[in-house]
Amino acid sequence: DAGVIQSPRHxxxxxxxxxxxxxxxxxxxxxxxxxxxxMMRGLELLIYFNNNVPIDDSGMPEDRFSAKMxxxxxxxLKIQPSEPRDSAVYFCASRSTSGRVSEQFFGPGTRxxxx
Amino acid sequence: DAxxxxxxxxxxxxxxxxxxxxxxxxxxxxxxxxxxxxxxxxGPEYVIHGLTSNVNNRMASLAIAEDRKSxxxxxxxxxxxxxxxxxxxxxxxxxxxxxxFGTGTRLQVTL
Numbered sequence: 001d002a003g004v005i006q007s008p009r010h011x012x013x014x015x016x017x018x019x020x021x022x023x024x025x026x027x028x029x030x031x032x033x034x035x036x037x038x039m040m041r042g043l044e045l046l047i048y049f050n051n052n053v054p055i056d057d058s059g060m061p062e063d064r065f066s067a068k069m070x071x072x073x074x075x076x077l078k079i080q081p082s083e084p085r086d087s088a089v090y091f092c093a094s095r096s097t098s099g100r101v102s103e104q105f106f107g108p109g110t111r112x113x114x115x
Numbered sequence: 116d117a118x119x120x121x122x123x124x125x126x127x128x129x130x131x132x133x134x135x136x137x138x139x140x141x142x143x144x145x146x147x148x149x150x151x152x153x154x155x156x157x158g159p160e161y162v163i164h165g166l167t168s169n170v171n172n173r174m175a176s177l178a179i180a181e182d183r184k185s186x187x188x189x190x191x192x193x194x195x196x197x198x199x200x201x202x203x204x205x206x207x208x209x210x211x212x213x214x215x216f217g218t219g220t221r222l223q224v225t226l
Binding site: 031044055056091093105108 | 149153157158159160161164211212213214215216217218
């Protein structure tokens with residue numbers, strides 16, 4: 001299995017531009033999570049999906065952020081317009097909900113720099 | 116969510132055992148204790164989890180106190196590749212397994 005796939009791995013953009021981060025979860029996993037990591041705030045959950053449905057988006061910082069999961073094998077996190085404070089590493093993770101408690105598998109992350 | 120407390124950093128010599136402590140005095144009966152680690156420039160990865168009994172897997176061992184208010188992750192022989200930030204996280208059974216990361220323990224391994 002290829003694991004969780006994220007693209008792009010690095011993104012440099014200018015303030016005000018739209019940014020789209022992509023994630024392909026592990027096949028068969030039915031939960032998907034988006035996290036953000038910064039030096040100041042550490043790792044924080046932005047949103048998670050169960051069976052393609054957004055369950056909890058309380059971690060999404062503001063309306064400039066949106067996430068979608070059109071099918072079980074693809075999710076996007078969009079920032080429009082982007083700001084320098086959005087610079088961070090964004091991780092996608094997936095898990096299977098079979099069983100009481102199961103581990104999350106993380107992708108390699110997308111390092112976003114907003115100039 | 117119940118909170119966990121870990122030391123900010125620890126050091127170990129290579130080939131020596133490492134005991135990483137975690138306090139979780141407000142843990143509830145259905146909270147599982149999970150450990151994840153994050154190697155430099157990588158996403159977090161699962162290490163081990165347990166509920167009441169001690170657990171072993173190929174990566175590590177988890178020792179859970181009888182009152183469950185603390186636990187210890189044990190790396191039996193640290194290698195340079197074990198240098199990472201280790202996170203102790205409580206996850207309530209039956210929930211969505213959202214991971215709330217604290218600051219973790221940064222483990223340095225030296226020759």
